[in-house]
Amino acid sequence: MGEFELIRRHFQRPGVALPGNVPLGIGDDCALLQPAPGFQLAVSTDMLVESRHFFPDVAPQALGHKVLAVNLSDLAAMGARPLGFTLALALPAADEAWLTAFAQGLFALADAHACPLVGGDTTRGPLNICITVLGEVRAGQALRRDAARAGDDLYLSGRTGEARLALELLLGTGWAIAHTPPDALPRLRARLERPVPRLALGQALAGLTHAAIDLSDGLAGDLGHILQASGVGAELALAELPLAPDLQALPEAQRLDCLLNGGDDYELLFSAPPDARAAIEAAARTSQTPVHRVGRIRAEPGLRVLNAAGQPVAFSTRGFDHFK
Ligand SMILES: Nc1ncnc2c1ncn2[C@@H]1O[C@H](COP(=O)(O)OP(=O)(O)OP(=O)(O)O)[C@@H](O)[C@H]1O
Ligand SMILES: Cc1ncc(C[n+]2csc(CCOP(=O)(O)O)c2C)c(N)n1
Ligand SMILES: [Mg+2]
Numbered sequence: 082m083g084e085f086e087l088i089r090r091h092f093q094r095p096g097v098a099l100p101g102n103v104p105l106g107i108g109d110d111c112a113l114l115q116p117a118p119g120f121q122l123a124v125s126t127d128m129l130v131e132s133r134h135f136f137p138d139v140a141p142q143a144l145g146h147k148v149l150a151v152n153l154s155d156l157a158a159m160g161a162r163p164l165g166f167t168l169a170l171a172l173p174a175a176d177e178a179w180l181t182a183f184a185q186g187l188f189a190l191a192d193a194h195a196c197p198l199v200g201g202d203t204t205r206g207p208l209n210i211c212i213t214v215l216g217e218v219r220a221g222q223a224l225r226r227d228a229a230r231a232g233d234d235l236y237l238s239g240r241t242g243e244a245r246l247a248l249e250l251l252l253g254t255g256w257a258i259a260h261t262p263p264d265a266l267p268r269l270r271a272r273l274e275r276p277v278p279r280l281a282l283g284q285a286l287a288g289l290t291h292a293a294i295d296l297s298d299g300l301a302g303d304l305g306h307i308l309q310a311s312g313v314g315a316e317l318a319l320a321e322l323p324l325a326p327d328l329q330a331l332p333e334a335q336r337l338d339c340l341l342n343g344g345d346d347y348e349l350l351f352s353a354p355p356d357a358r359a360a361i362e363a364a365a366r367t368s369q370t371p372v373h374r375v376g377r378i379r380a381e382p383g384l385r386v387l388n389a390a391g392q393p394v395a396f397s398t399r400g401f402d403h404f405k
Pocket of ligand 1: 126
């Protein structure tokens with residue numbers, strides 16, 4: 082199978098019609114996309130590299146899902162609706178079975194969000210997968226990191242920490258193995274390998290919420306990006322953070338580390354003024370997404386983590402950083 086045969090067989094889908102806002106997809110020098118009038122184009126790129134973002138033995142179907150999911154999560158964090166995506170692939174070999182399974186995982190998620198593959202690039206090399214997503218958001222309504230204001234409530238979708246616990250189990254870390262239920266690995270692994278992008282919630286929040294970010298590097302570190310961009314600080318109430326049952330038996334320090342420095346969560350963290358509480362609840366309901374109010378934005382810079390008694394907890398932020 083040559084390069085063009087590979088693309089034709091696995092990524093061009095002649096039977097699948099393109100939506101009206103994609104007048105031209107795979108096959109020319111560029112794809113053409115048409116955002117609706119009054120909408121802005123939202124663009125984001127995320128790359129997954131073998132042994133850095135995923136283990137070499139990961140199921141190709143899960144990988145196809147995850148590489149698109151982490152990109153869609155960035156659109157969700159801006160309140161954007163997906164229009165389409167491009168796929169840049171470096172593959173060590175043209176492995177038919179691997180490509181079939183990868184494409185299955187990829188297109189299952191793409192189809193669920195009506196987000197077509199519109200182009201890409203394919204080369205031989207160490208396994209490396211890069212997606213660029215394109216979305217649209219009504220002009221002026223995108224959820225930006227610099228929009229948090231003192232007095233805002235801080236909200237979290239879903240819950241954090243399970244992906245990190247899965248990673249530690251797969252790495253064979255002693256504390257994780259000793260304090261996790263013996264049957265937990267398959268469900269925790271799904272949290273690491275099959276994140277669910279919160280697109281419906283993000284779109285329901287556009288125009289409603291102040292700031293938002295999706296959690297890829299860890300709750301505390303990613304919250305830090307909002308705080309820095311907005312020039313504010315925050316309080317996080319530990320007692321309000323939802324705790325996954327599989328994290329309950331962890332020693333306190335490791336539980337805190339999973340919850341706040343976990344990484345790979347792909348939940349949304351966002352801020353909104355207190356008078357938006359009813360609207361936020363409605364957005365959570367219509368998007369069928371669990372949302373918890375977990376803290377507050379403050380004028381004083383810095384992040385304070387508070388225990389159930391409202392006392393500060395000693396805690397150091399260690400967001401994921403590829404060069405630290
Ligand atoms: N090589 C690069 N050239 C230009 N801009 C970049 C480059 N790498 C990252 N950026 C930009 O820097 C910002 C932060 O990038 P980062 O990859 O940390 O995004 P993120 O959403 O915080 O995390 P994630 O990649 O996990 O979604 C983004 O605006 C991104 O577009
Ligand atoms: C094998 C393996 N080792 C480590 C991790 C953890 N990890 C890697 S990159 C990243 C942050 C998001 O990436 P980026 O900032 O590049 O978008 C995290 C939490 C993993 N998932 N798999
Ligand atoms: Mg992001």
